[in-house]
Amino acid sequence: MWLVMEVLLPKLPSFKFPSHSHCCSITSRSSSHVRFGFRRISSLSICASAVNEAVAEPTIDSPSLGHSTRPRFPILHQEVNGSKLVYLDNAATSQKPTAVLKALQNYYEAYNSNVHRGIHFLSAKATDEYESARRKIASFINASDSREIVFTKNASEAINLVAYSWGLSNLKADDEIILTVAEHHSAIVPWQIVAQKVGAVLKFVDLNQDEIPDIEKLKEMLSRKTKIVVVHHVSNVLASVLPIRDIAQWAHDVGAKVLVDACQSVPHMMVDVQNLNADFLVASSHKMCGPTGIGFLYGKIDLLSSMPPFLGGGEMISDVYLDHSTYAEPPSRFEAGTPAIGEAIGLGAAIDYLSGIGMQTIHDYEVELGRYLYERLLSVPNIRIYGPAPSEKVQRAALCSFNVENLHPTDLATFLDQQHGVAIRSGHHCAQPLHRYLGVSSSARASLYFYNTKEDVDNFINALTDTVSFFNSFK
Amino acid sequence: MMATNSISSSSFRLFTTRIPLSLHNFKTPTLHPTPSKSFLFFKPITFQRLPPTPSSSSSPSPPPSSLQPIEDLPPKLQEIVHLFQSVPEPKAKYEQLLFYGKNLKPLDTRFKTNDNKVQGCVSQVWVRAYLDPNRNVVYEADSDSVLTKGLAALLVQGFSGRPVNEIIRVTPDFVTLLGLQQSLTPSRNNGFLNMLKLMQRKALMLYVEAEKGGGDSGGGELNSIESEFNGVVESESGGGSSKNGDFETRGDEGDVELGGRGKRIREKLERELEPVELEVEDVSYQHAGHAGVRGGDGETHFNVRVVSREFEGKSLVKRHRLIYGLLQEELDAGLHALSIVAKTPAEVEG
Numbered sequence: 001m002w003l004v005m006e007v008l009l010p011k012l013p014s015f016k017f018p019s020h021s022h023c024c025s026i027t028s029r030s031s032s033h034v035r036f037g038f039r040r041i042s043s044l045s046i047c048a049s050a051v052n053e054a055v056a057e058p059t060i061d062s063p064s065l066g067h068s069t070r071p072r073f074p075i076l077h078q079e080v081n082g083s084k085l086v087y088l089d090n091a092a093t094s095q096k097p098t099a100v101l102k103a104l105q106n107y108y109e110a111y112n113s114n115v116h117r118g119i120h121f122l123s124a125k126a127t128d129e130y131e132s133a134r135r136k137i138a139s140f141i142n143a144s145d146s147r148e149i150v151f152t153k154n155a156s157e158a159i160n161l162v163a164y165s166w167g168l169s170n171l172k173a174d175d176e177i178i179l180t181v182a183e184h185h186s187a188i189v190p191w192q193i194v195a196q197k198v199g200a201v202l203k204f205v206d207l208n209q210d211e212i213p214d215i216e217k218l219k220e221m222l223s224r225k226t227k228i229v230v231v232h233h234v235s236n237v238l239a240s241v242l243p244i245r246d247i248a249q250w251a252h253d254v255g256a257k258v259l260v261d262a263c264q265s266v267p268h269m270m271v272d273v274q275n276l277n278a279d280f281l282v283a284s285s286h287k288m289c290g291p292t293g294i295g296f297l298y299g300k301i302d303l304l305s306s307m308p309p310f311l312g313g314g315e316m317i318s319d320v321y322l323d324h325s326t327y328a329e330p331p332s333r334f335e336a337g338t339p340a341i342g343e344a345i346g347l348g349a350a351i352d353y354l355s356g357i358g359m360q361t362i363h364d365y366e367v368e369l370g371r372y373l374y375e376r377l378l379s380v381p382n383i384r385i386y387g388p389a390p391s392e393k394v395q396r397a398a399l400c401s402f403n404v405e406n407l408h409p410t411d412l413a414t415f416l417d418q419q420h421g422v423a424i425r426s427g428h429h430c431a432q433p434l435h436r437y438l439g440v441s442s443s444a445r446a447s448l449y450f451y452n453t454k455e456d457v458d459n460f461i462n463a464l465t466d467t468v469s470f471f472n473s474f475k
Numbered sequence: 476m477m478a479t480n481s482i483s484s485s486s487f488r489l490f491t492t493r494i495p496l497s498l499h500n501f502k503t504p505t506l507h508p509t510p511s512k513s514f515l516f517f518k519p520i521t522f523q524r525l526p527p528t529p530s531s532s533s534s535p536s537p538p539p540s541s542l543q544p545i546e547d548l549p550p551k552l553q554e555i556v557h558l559f560q561s562v563p564e565p566k567a568k569y570e571q572l573l574f575y576g577k578n579l580k581p582l583d584t585r586f587k588t589n590d591n592k593v594q595g596c597v598s599q600v601w602v603r604a605y606l607d608p609n610r611n612v613v614y615e616a617d618s619d620s621v622l623t624k625g626l627a628a629l630l631v632q633g634f635s636g637r638p639v640n641e642i643i644r645v646t647p648d649f650v651t652l653l654g655l656q657q658s659l660t661p662s663r664n665n666g667f668l669n670m671l672k673l674m675q676r677k678a679l680m681l682y683v684e685a686e687k688g689g690g691d692s693g694g695g696e697l698n699s700i701e702s703e704f705n706g707v708v709e710s711e712s713g714g715g716s717s718k719n720g721d722f723e724t725r726g727d728e729g730d731v732e733l734g735g736r737g738k739r740i741r742e743k744l745e746r747e748l749e750p751v752e753l754e755v756e757d758v759s760y761q762h763a764g765h766a767g768v769r770g771g772d773g774e775t776h777f778n779v780r781v782v783s784r785e786f787e788g789k790s791l792v793k794r795h796r797l798i799y800g801l802l803q804e805e806l807d808a809g810l811h812a813l814s815i816v817a818k819t820p821a822e823v824e825g
Contacts, residue, residue, distance in 0.1 A: 081565075407621075408598055408619055408620035408621065408622075408623075410597045410598045410620045410622070410623070411598075411620050411621050411622045411623075414622055415569070415622075418565060418569075419565070419566060426597070427597065441599065441619065442598075470566075470569075471573075471621060474570075474573045474574075474577055474621065
């Protein structure tokens with residue numbers, strides 16, 4: 001028997017399930033809880049929203065994406081400081097499913113070998129898996145060619161690659177580099193270094209009244225002097241999303257390139273580099289269920305082909321003489337030395353895992369859960385959440401950076417951890433210029449991923465309330 | 476390093492090697508307090524094992540036995556440690572910490588400088604230190620995080636008004652005694668460590684500056700200890716006949732220290748050998764205490780260096796015999812030994 005109830009709720013979101021899931025079994029209980037099963041096979045599209053009448057605390061007992069994926073993440077099932085772990089620091093790094101852990105272990109147990117130059121069986125297998133990982137990344141972000149994926153240590157290294165390789169050979173004195181005040185340090189500092197070397201100028205876009213980077217101002221700042229625009233796709237503090245497609249369009253109109261910092265977007269939604277028309281794009285594996293120590297740079301093939309090497313060594317060469325060498329074609333040209341082979345394969349396994357769920361599914365779930373987090377946070381007295389308020393036009397990522405008046409975020413985070421096992425982050429989140437702009441020294445941040453559940457958010461809010469009242473009692 | 480002197484007529488106290496060598500380090504601002512060297516001259520050292528706190532759930536393992544004994548801590552700090560040990564629950568410890576922080580005297584903004592800022596803290600912490608008229612260190616601190624403020628208040632209360640030497644010998648591991656360690660994240664713990672280090676460094680710097688600037692006998696344990704130590708050196712050189720001598724002085728000058736015999740040796744050698752160079756050195760003190768000395772007036776061993784033409788054509792043995800012959804009277808009268816260097820002018824120049 002299908003139970004379909006639609007109740008209008010002024011504040012709280014209804015838990016819709018995305019279109020390619022269908023309900024398999026429903027048992028109705030007297031308290032009008034509804035059970036939904038979750039399947040990836042999309043034969044039926046049924047969209048049902050069922051909500052408990054008690055509006056303040058929706059008690060849907062449905063195995064959401066969070067519930068169904070949690071069992072795959074062994075690290076989440078532990079106690080810290082006497083309480084169950086509630087991990088809400090996903091913007092800093094994500095947890096890994098057993099599939100990825102197994103892939104890593106299997107690599108070292110079964111076929112670990114150096115890649116690309118070996119003849120023997122193991123090395124051939126390792127090379128196959130390594131290059132297959134590269135292809136997986138390429139198709140994950142819809143690059144036109146797997147040669148457009150350069151493996152790096154992480155996103156920071158990828159940005160440095162562009163700055164030193166493309167930047168040093170293409171920027172001259174008085175050229176302009178446009179960034180926003182909300183950029184991560186890794187997107188700012190390499191350009192500061194290069195700009196200083198060549199005499200180029202960094203220009204920063206401020207935030208508008210919605211606490212999003214002011215796109216209009218960015219447009220105005222563009223000129224023929226602009227050579228590159230470096231922007232985040234999703235902000236790790238403000239949770240805002242920038243219209244990359246538009247920005248790329250405007251940048252190209254004045255002959256400038258675009259580098260997209262997609263660290264907070266690739267793990268959480270579908271990113272199509274051809275659609276965005278980005279020249280460069282960077283992301284890190286450890287934020288998308290992959291291991292640490294590996295990330296990648298996407299660059300249009302003709303761009304990469306025109307760039308000089310970044311790091312020198314083995315693999316990136318063609319012929320080596322005593323007094324000079326010739327270099328390989330991209331991507332090898334930018335991959336000196338033995339790469340993090342196991343980790344690259346682990347990243348490939350992570351992409352398989354994520355694709356199996358579906359990035360659209362993940363995104364939709366996070367939009368809901370993110371909004372729930374935002375609204376429950378708003379109920380905490382004297383709280384200030386940074387970034388735009390979610391609305392029809394404005395989408396927020398599933399993270400909230402905030403401050404509670406008269407409460408230092410570090411005290412907050414410490415108490416949450418010690419007394420409640422809740423893991424959030426406090427500090428400047430590698431965005432000191434942004435915090436300076438906002439007029440604060442630091443903030444607290446809770447960030448979600450698809451394996452977080454509504455209960456996680458509820459536990460967090462309860463813990464936060466307890467923390468705030470504890471510290472307030474000492475005022 | 477002076478050897479101990481068996482002269483019983485001296486009135487100063489004999490210091491054995493229990494004087495910690497690190498006292499010398501006070502002049503230089505290096506800080507190496509170690510729990511094994513005790514600065515206590517006037518109390519016996521007890522290294523008792525601290526009983527594991529039965530009620531503290533957050534520290535399952537007993538503190539290591541190499542922990543600085545609690546008696547070594549400044550009295551107020553001991554009180555604080557006992558207080559925290561008696562509070563079992565982590566939450567209650569936090570409350571206690573916050574209570575301390577609340578009662579901390581606020582720090583004037585003009586003291587919130589970079590010099591006073593503690594590095595390695597997740598929040599902002601400042602510590603100010605100055606000496607009171609009794610040369611005890613007074614601390615003031617502040618932080619924008621209330622937990623850190625509590626920690627700072629702990630240290631301020633524990634250390635303020637205490638003398639420098641007491642402050643700098645405290646080792647950071649008393650934090651484990653508080654039972655707060657596991658309750659505080661490692662990064663916060665580092666901040667605590669750095670806070671403590673900054674306070675100790677400031678104390679030492681204040682002391683060094685005061686010593687330079689003053690010179691008058693200020694109060695404080697440290698000064699009297701130092702002067703007593705210096706006193707040891709002085710009185711040893713004062714007693715008895717000339718002993719120290721200058722190792723480096725040449726024979727012609729600076730032999731002011733030579734006693735009667737020394738002078739006689741010199742005169743005789745000069746008269747008989749007409750030396751180009753002559754060095755006579757009284758090294759009797761080095762041999763003080765062994766058989767040959769007893770009963771003499773102290774001038775028993777000499778180093779002699781003679782450069783003279785008289786030695787030309789003479790073998791080493793013959794040269795020594797020559798010198799011994801000249802000094803036979805002295806040898807009969809108590810001169811015990813001569814250490815001789817006898818050369819010809821040609822040998823020296825070559």
